[in-house]
Every structure is written in C-alpha cells, then in structure tokens.
Amino acid sequence: xxxxxxxxxxxxxxxxxxxxxxxxxxxxxxxxxxxxxxxxxxxxxxxxxxxxxxxxxxxxxxxxxxxxxxxxxxxxxxxxxxxxxxxxxxxxxxxxxxxxxxxxxxxxxxxxxxxxxxxxxxxxxxxxxxxxxxxxxxxxxxxxxxxxxxxxxxxxxxxxxxxxxxxxxxxxxxxxxxxxxxxxxxxxxxxxxxxxxxxxxxxxxxxxxxxxxxxxxxxxxxxxxxxxxxxxxxxxxxxxxxxxxxxxxxxxxxxxxxxxxxxxxxxxxxxxxxxxxxxxxxxxxxxxxxxxxxxxxxxxxxxxxxxxxxxxxxxxxxxxxxxxxxxxxxxxxxxxxxxxxxxxxxxxxxxxxxxxxxxxxxxxxxxxxxxxxxxxxxxxxxxxxxxxxxxxxxxxxxxxxxxxxxxxxxxxxxxxxxxxxxxxxxxxxxxxxxxxxxxxxxxxxxxxxxxxxxxxxxxxxxxxxxxxxxxxxxxxxxxxxxxxxxxxxxxxxxxxxxxxxxxxxxxxxxxxxxxxxxxxxxxxxxxxxxxxxxxxxxxxxxxxxxxxxxxxxxxxxxxxxxxxxxxxxxxxxxxxxxxxxxxxxxxxxxxxxxxxxxxxxxxxxxxxxxxxxxxxxxxxxxxxxxxxxxxxxxxxxxxxxxxxxxxxxxxxxxxxxxxxxxxxxxxxxxxxxxxxxxxxxxxxxxxxxxxxxxxxxxxxxxxxxxxxxxxxxxx
Ligand code: DQQ
Numbered sequence: 001x002x003x004x005x006x007x008x009x010x011x012x013x014x015x016x017x018x019x020x021x022x023x024x025x026x027x028x029x030x031x032x033x034x035x036x037x038x039x040x041x042x043x044x045x046x047x048x049x050x051x052x053x054x055x056x057x058x059x060x061x062x063x064x065x066x067x068x069x070x071x072x073x074x075x076x077x078x079x080x081x082x083x084x085x086x087x088x089x090x091x092x093x094x095x096x097x098x099x100x101x102x103x104x105x106x107x108x109x110x111x112x113x114x115x116x117x118x119x120x121x122x123x124x125x126x127x128x129x130x131x132x133x134x135x136x137x138x139x140x141x142x143x144x145x146x147x148x149x150x151x152x153x154x155x156x157x158x159x160x161x162x163x164x165x166x167x168x169x170x171x172x173x174x175x176x177x178x179x180x181x182x183x184x185x186x187x188x189x190x191x192x193x194x195x196x197x198x199x200x201x202x203x204x205x206x207x208x209x210x211x212x213x214x215x216x217x218x219x220x221x222x223x224x225x226x227x228x229x230x231x232x233x234x235x236x237x238x239x240x241x242x243x244x245x246x247x248x249x250x251x252x253x254x255x256x257x258x259x260x261x262x263x264x265x266x267x268x269x270x271x272x273x274x275x276x277x278x279x280x281x282x283x284x285x286x287x288x289x290x291x292x293x294x295x296x297x298x299x300x301x302x303x304x305x306x307x308x309x310x311x312x313x314x315x316x317x318x319x320x321x322x323x324x325x326x327x328x329x330x331x332x333x334x335x336x337x338x339x340x341x342x343x344x345x346x347x348x349x350x351x352x353x354x355x356x357x358x359x360x361x362x363x364x365x366x367x368x369x370x371x372x373x374x375x376x377x378x379x380x381x382x383x384x385x386x387x388x389x390x391x392x393x394x395x396x397x398x399x400x401x402x403x404x405x406x407x408x409x410x411x412x413x414x415x416x417x418x419x420x421x422x423x424x425x426x427x428x429x430x431x432x433x434x435x436x437x438x439x440x441x442x443x444x445x446x447x448x449x450x451x452x453x454x455x456x457x458x459x460x461x462x463x464x465x466x467x468x469x470x471x472x473x474x475x476x477x478x479x480x481x482x483x484x485x486x487x488x489x490x491x492x493x494x495x496x497x498x499x500x501x502x503x504x505x506x507x508x509x510x511x512x513x514x515x516x517x518x519x520x521x522x523x524x525x526x527x528x529x530x531x532x533x534x535x536x537x538x539x540x541x542x543x544x545x546x547x548x549x550x551x552x553x554x555x556x557x558x559x560x561x562x563x564x565x566x567x568x569x570x571x572x573x574x575x576x577x578x579x580x581x582x583x584x585x586x587x588x589x590x591x592x593x594x595x596x597x598x599x600x601x602x603x604x605x606x607x608x609x610x611x612x613x614x615x616x617x618x619x620x621x622x623x624x625x626x627x628x629x630x631x632x633x634x635x636x637x638x639x640x641x642x643x644x645x646x647x648x649x650x651x652x653x654x655x656x657x658x659x660x661x662x663x664x665x666x667x668x669x670x671x672x673x674x675x676x677x678x679x680x681x682x683x684x685x686x687x688x689x690x691x692x693x694x695x696x697x698x699x700x701x702x703x704x705x706x707x708x709x710x711x712x713x714x715x
Pocket of ligand 1: 258488
C-alpha cells in the first residue's frame with residue numbers, strides 16, 4: 001500500500017513516544033518517509049506528496065508560526081495532500097483550512113473497542129477500501145488524545161465519519177473530516193494512537209485506516225461539504241434504489257431532516273425550509289435546509305439558508321421558526337441555540353430567491369424568557385423556550401413561543417411587537433394542565449374564520465385546540481390530535497384563503513438503521529386544514545396532490561367482501577388508494593399493504609366496528625426494522641361509510657379518514673413487498689368505491705434557474 005507516495009512526517013523537535021511509534025509504523029509501510037518540523041514545511045518537503053501531522057501534545061500558540069502556516073498553505077496549493085491526526089485536527093482554523101475547529105479536544109479514555117463510524121454516503125471512499133464494514137474500531141484501550149466536532153460542524157469540511165464505541169453508534173462525535181483544499185485534506189481526530197497496545201484485529205484496522213487515509217490524500221481530491229443546489233441534489237442519487245425512501249413526500253437530499261420551517265410563498269413560489277443536519281442522519285448542529293416548488297409537489301433543492309455562526313446566539317443551532325412578509329422584506333424568526341440557552345433570533349433576505357439571509361446584528365431579539373413565570377429548566381436547557389409562529393393583526397405583530405411551566409405543563413407564550421425586533425411579553429396564550437405534556441414545542445395559531453386553531457407538539461402528540469382568543473388568552477371549545485401516528489412539529493402556510501400544513505414524519509427505525517440508510521426524516525403531504533359546518537376540524541390533502549396520479553391499477557375489488565381475501569393484481573410502493581366501505585355485519589374491514597408474496601410481511605390497516613382505524617405494524621418488517629406497535633385513531637362520531645385515502649410512499653403510509661382524521665405511519669418492509677389486498681372479518685362489508693393509482697415520483701434533482709423576478713413582492 002502507498003507505493004510511490006512520499007510522506008513528510010511533521011514533527012517539531014524531539015518526537016513524543018506516540019510520534020515515535022507512528023513514525024516507526026510509517027517506516028515499516030511502503031511509504032517513502034521524510035521528517036520535517038512545522039517550521040521547515042516548504043523547504044524540506046520538496047518531493048513529498050503528503051504531509052502527515054500526527055500530534056498528541058496540546059496545540060500551544062507557539063506550535064505554528066505565521067511562516068509555517070504559509071508554508072502549509074503553499075504546500076497544499078502546489079497540490080500536496082495533508083493528513084492531520086489526533087490533536088492536529090484541532091489546527092484546521094490556524095491553518096486556514098476551516099474557520100470552525102473541532103469543539104472537543106482532549107484526552108479520551110478508551111476502555112472498549114472504539115473507532116470510526118463511516119458515513120454510508122462515502123462508503124466507496126478509498127480511505128476505507130480495505131474494509132467491508134463502515135464500523136471500524138481502531139483502538140481498544142488507553143488514554144488517547146483526540147479532537148472531534150460535537151456540537152459544531154466544520155464550515156467547509158465534509159464529515160466522513162463519526163464514532164463507534166463498544167458496538168454502539170455515536171453519531172454526534174464526528175471524528176473524520178475531509179476538505180477539498182490543495183491535493184486534499186483529511187483530519188482524523190479519532191483515537192488513532194500507535195503507541196497504545198491493541199488486539200491484533202484492532203491494530204490491523206488502525207494500520208489499514210492510516211494507510212488508507214495517507215494514500216487517499218496523496219492521490220486525489222477529497223469531498224468538500226456539498227453546498228450548491230446541484231451538489232445537494234446530487235446526493236439524492238445515492239438513494240435511488242432505496243425502497244424505504246419516499247418518492248413524493250419530501251425528504252432531505254441526504255442526512256437529517258426534522259421540522260418544516262419558514263413556509264412562505266414568495267414571488268409566486270413555495271419555499272420550504274426545514275431543520276437539517278448536513279453532517280449525517282442524526283439531530284445535531286441544526287441548519288435550515290431549503291427547497292422550492294412552483295406547484296407544491298415538485299421540489300428542487302436550494303443551498304442551505306441558515307447555518308449556526310460561531311460566537312453568536314445561534315452557535316449551536318438554528319432551530320425552528322417561521323417566515324413572514326414584513327412589508328416586502330422576507331423575515332425569519334427562529335430559535336438560536338447557545339450553550340444552555342435558546343433565544344429568538346431574526347434574519348432577513350434581500351434575495352428574490354430567498355437563498356441568502358442576513359442575521360440581525362441585534363440578535364437575540366428577546367434577551368431572556370419571561371421572569372414572572374416559573375418556566376421549566378431541564379437537563380439540556382436553562383429554560384425550555386423555543387419555536388415561533390408570527391402573524392400580524394391590525395398593524396401589530398404577534399408571536400407565540402413554546403415553553404413549559406414547572407409542575408403545570410406546556411405553554412404557548414404570547415408576545416407583541418411593532419417591528420418584529422422589540423417584543424413585549426403579554427402572558428401565556430394557553431397552558432396545558434391536564435397531562436398534555438411538560439413542554440409545548442412548535443405552537444402555531446391559525447385563524448380558521450369563525451374560530452382559531454392552536455396546535456402544539458408535546459413530545460408525543462400534536463394536540464390541537466379549537467376556540468377563540470379573548471384578551472390574549474385562548475378559550476378552548478374542544479380539542480383533538482392532529483395526526484394519530486408518526487407526525488410531529490407541523491407548520492402551516494397561509495396560501496390565499498387556505499392553510500397548508502406539513503408535519504415531520506420521523507423515522508421509527510433505530511439510530512444504526514438510520515445511519516445505514518444515510519438519510520432520516522420526511523415531510524407529510526401538504527394538508528388543507530379548515531373547519532366544517534359543524535365547527536369540527538377537516539383535514540385533506542391539498543387538491544394539487546391529485547396531479548401526482550399516474551396509472552390506475554387493475555382493481556376489480558368485489559363490492560361485497562367477506563373473509564375471503566382479495567388480492568389486487570398489481571401493487572407498488574408509491575400508491576394512492578381511495579376507498580369507501582361500510583361494515584354491514586362484518587366486525588372489521590382490512591386493507592393490507594406492502595405485502596410480501598407469502599403475506600408474511602404486511603401492514604394491516606383495519607377499520608373496526610368499534611369505530612377505530614388501526615394500523616397494525618406487528619408484521620410490517622420481517623427483518624424487525626421499525627416500530628411494531630399498533631397505532632389507533634378513533635373515527636367516530638361521523639363515520640359510516642368510511643371514506644379512506646391511503647398514500648403509500650416507500651416507508652410512509654399517510655391516511656386520511658373521512659377528510660377529518662389523519663394517521664401517518666412509518667414502516668420498513670423489504671423491497672419486493674408491494675402487494676395490496678382487502679378482506680372483511682366476521683361477516684360482510686360493502687365496498688362502494690375502490691381505486692388504486694400509482695403516484696409520480698416528485699422530488700426532482702433538476703436545476704432551477706435563478707428567479708427572473710426583480711421585486712420581492714409576496715403573493
Ligand atoms: N425541533 C427543533 C426545535 C423544536 C423541535 C429542533 C421539535 O426547535 O422544538 O430541531 O421537533
């Protein structure tokens with residue numbers, strides 16, 4: 001390995017024991033080796049393909065002189081590669097490689113096999129060509145100096161790997177990063193220590209990883225963080241064959257998505273922002289991803305809209321918030337995370353495409369949570385205080401922020417402002433005191449005409465309250481659950497005279513399965529929320545969704561069903577099934593989807609005489625992936641017949657019952673489990689309508705030109 005690669009081993013003064021061990025290892029490989037001190041980089045590195053700086057001692061101020069930084073830069077500019085290991089990865093800011101250095105640098109005490117958890121997106125990276133697994137322990141004992149990103153992510157670098165420890169994935173300890181600088185830079189802050197004893201297989205892995213990285217930086221460009229719309233879209237191709245990946249529900253290009261944010265129609269286009277982690281499929285260092293659509297169905301990726309700024313009130317994350325039109329200026333209110341504090345921040349855009357945003361120099365726009373309430377303090381937060389829904393009424397801006405009152409429950413705090421920057425606290429709009437959760441996240445108040453709807457996400461459910469606002473307080477007439485399944489933190493867009501609401505559809509498979517998939521999270525279809533004549537909530541998919549309909553499947557379902565199961569001739573993973581059924585004397589009707597040929601894998605949607613809709617996930621995955629519990633939704637008191645629309649999409653089952661009740665499920669069947677069947681139980685059921693159609697794959701990696709529109713008028 002490494003034939004022909006000439007490595008300059010950077011070492012200042014007498015090598016440490018660890019450096020001596022690394023040098024001995026290097027000399028035993030087939031790399032040609034020269035020793036250079038940081039001060040000599042430049043003069044002594046002629047002819048080197050790669051510099052390897054392996055440093056176990058802390059990085060003092062005197063380690064890198066301005067001259068040696070320039071020499072490193074010149075070496076890179078000449079096409080040289082650079083490997084930075086252990087604490088040397090902490091020098092990326094001093095070396096001008098990345099403004100954000102690893103935020104955790106120190107000594108790690110290793111007591112169990114520990115190493116790198118490589119990202120599936122880069123599983124063909126030459127550095128790990130010697131391995132057939134992406135989980136690679138490289139150290140099993142010792143006290144090892146390390147550097148890693150934990151709450152921050154590099155600005156330019158691409159995270160190649162996190163951590164695996166004792167067989168467990170630890171995604172938020174990011175230890176291998178690459179930069180597209182010069183011939184390529186790789187930093188390994190993982191415990192790659194040659195002076196530590198290790199069992200044979202671990203020592204071999206340590207050696208193979210070090211050789212792989214040295215060869216890789218010596219022989220080609222390294223991945224940089226995908227930043228342009230095209231680079232982000234290109235990541236989608238990696239998942240083209242993934243049967244669990246939704247095709248018409250929005251998903252992140254790769255990596256992690258949670259809440260929908262900042263939904264706004266601007267210059268005629270729908271803009272969707274979302275909580276996004278660019279470093280992998282796990283929740284951390286949250287940015288605002290961005291996508292745009294002309295028709296609510298076909299979404300095109302845009303560059304990241306908001307990223308945490310070092311040394312600012314959002315240095316640990318740009319969390320959920322909304323976008324409003326401030327008299328022609330698109331304005332975002334979001335939660336900035338900074339250590340144990342989360343406070344409201346503001347950003348504006350002068351870009352008709354909403355690609356670039358300027359953070360307000362006055363951030364945070366609210367300095368502290370209200371002090372007259374005993375707001376909840378938790379392990380993570382000094383005070384739970386986040387997420388913003390903003391509206392204007394009669395010239396005054398209002399917002400609600402989610403929080404919790406100790407020993408009482410979640411609360412939505414109301415504020416008012418003349419200009420979105422000076423906010424006056426008005427009091428709790430509503431506080432839950434009856435088991436509706438200790439904290440309310442993502443509160444949103446919608447004006448549904450005669451009545452208002454307030455919804456809050458309480459870690460478990462999205463609870464809605466219908467009623468009216470009177471003198472800054474919400475009077476609850478009745479309440480319900482917006483979606484009885486895997487649906488959370490929804491946000492809405494006022495679009496003409498309708499509200500469109502999207503929710504986050506979290507994965508129910510474990511951390512390791514999400515890591516292996518390379519992506520996590522999807523959004524629901526856009527739903528229109530309104531009030532029926534009876535004052536009750538109605539929910540239906542936006543009418544535009546019908547335009548996704550493609551081929552009709554052959555579905556001669558008998559109009560009277562009994563216990564004899566009727567299988568459709570065709571099935572699929574991207575379907576809409578629309579049916580109307582009455583139970584007659586049956587005890588239940590069952591629609592079974594994502595069925596394997598032997599019917600051992602399937603998800604049963606059952607409508608029972610007890611007026612419940614139940615999604616039975618006990619057989620959803622033969623491999624045991626994902627949740628297996630049953631999800632239940634009452635469909636009383638309106639229902640007979642049941643009219644059901646079921647949207648199937650990879651791992652999503654999104655159900656609308658009687659245009660009123662919703663239940664969304666995440667399930668993970670095998671690729672060829674595409675069957676659909678129906679049956680009645682304990683008697684006969686009448687099926688008065690049944691249509692199944694294939695739906696179009698709607699997330700397009702097409703490049704969209706910049707807007708021709710000059711103005712910033714919102715519509
Ligand atoms: N997700 C955001 C928070 C919000 C939570 C962080 C809800 O702002 O409270 O990603 O999913």
